[in-house]
Amino acid sequence: KAGVTQTPRYLIKTRGQQVTLSCSPISGHRSVSWYQQTPGQGLQFLFEYFSETQRNKGNFPGRFSGRQFSNSRSEMNVSTLELGDSALYLCASSLKPGGNTEAFFGQGTRLTVV
Amino acid sequence: AQSVTQPDIHITVSEGASLELRCNYSYGATPYLFWYVQSPGQGLQLLLKYFSGDTLVQGIKGFEAEFKRSQSSFNLRKPSVHWSDAAEYFCAVGADAGGTSYGKLTFGQGTILTVHP
Numbered sequence: 001k002a003g004v005t006q007t008p009r010y011l012i013k014t015r016g017q018q019v020t021l022s023c024s025p026i027s028g029h030r031s032v033s034w035y036q037q038t039p040g041q042g043l044q045f046l047f048e049y050f051s052e053t054q055r056n057k058g059n060f061p062g063r064f065s066g067r068q069f070s071n072s073r074s075e076m077n078v079s080t081l082e083l084g085d086s087a088l089y090l091c092a093s094s095l096k097p098g099g100n101t102e103a104f105f106g107q108g109t110r111l112t113v114v
Numbered sequence: 115a116q117s118v119t120q121p122d123i124h125i126t127v128s129e130g131a132s133l134e135l136r137c138n139y140s141y142g143a144t145p146y147l148f149w150y151v152q153s154p155g156q157g158l159q160l161l162l163k164y165f166s167g168d169t170l171v172q173g174i175k176g177f178e179a180e181f182k183r184s185q186s187s188f189n190l191r192k193p194s195v196h197w198s199d200a201a202e203y204f205c206a207v208g209a210d211a212g213g214t215s216y217g218k219l220t221f222g223q224g225t226i227l228t229v230h231p
Contacts, residue, residue, distance in 0.1 A: 004157070006157075033218065033219070035219075042221060042222075042223045042224065043204065043219075043221040043224075045218040045219065045220070048218060056218055058218065090157055090158065092158075092219075098208070099145075099146040099207075099208025099209040099219075100146045100165050100208065101208075102148075102160060102163060103148075103160070103208075103219060104160065105150075105157040105158040105159070106157050107156055107157045108156070108157050110155075
């Protein structure tokens with residue numbers, strides 16, 4: 001079956017702009033999590049959605065937001081982009097939320113802010 | 115709060131040699147532990163997981179890991195490394211219901227594996 005699909009794969013944006021990233025989970029998976037990966041900070045948890053509700057949020061400013069639709073697809077939005085937002089953004093899908101479940105990751109969206 | 119430490123930033127081995135990547139975790143309850151692998155520019159692929167039961171778990175690509183509660187460790191091993199194993203490896207701990215860590219994975223900083231022919 002199809003894996004986790006993230007679009008677009010690459011993005012270049014200018015400081016101050018906003019960006020929306022999309023994630024389509026594996027069919028049947030209802031939990032979607034987002035992570036930011038940078039060389040300096042590593043992999044950091046952004047937020048997790050289940051049944052269209054944000055269940056948990058990491059330590060990121062309010063410029064980072066997300067949502068989940070009824071078909072479990074998720075989007076994350078970053079407003080007023082800063083140079084430090086340049087990163088690989090990874091989406092993971094799971095059958096259910098919680099620590100004892102396998103998370104399957106997409107290929108990521110590489111965001112470059114100039 | 116949960117945390118994961120991977121003490122080795124970079125490891126180099128020869129093809130055919132054995133491999134052990136170290137992982138230490140800090141978590142108050144029974145941990146859910148994972149190892150992921152990432153090739154350059156790619157997402158994370160799950161190698162194996164430990165939830166409960168047998169402390170020696172087998173994964174894909176010939177990898178295995180052993181959970182040692184007394185040492186708070188979950189080291190990844192492979193008896194004979196192939197050149198295609200060169201990648202970055204991440205250990206992660208998952209939290210169960212309740213608390214601010216619910217539903218998220220906490221990752222170590224990663225270990226880059228280089229394989230010499």
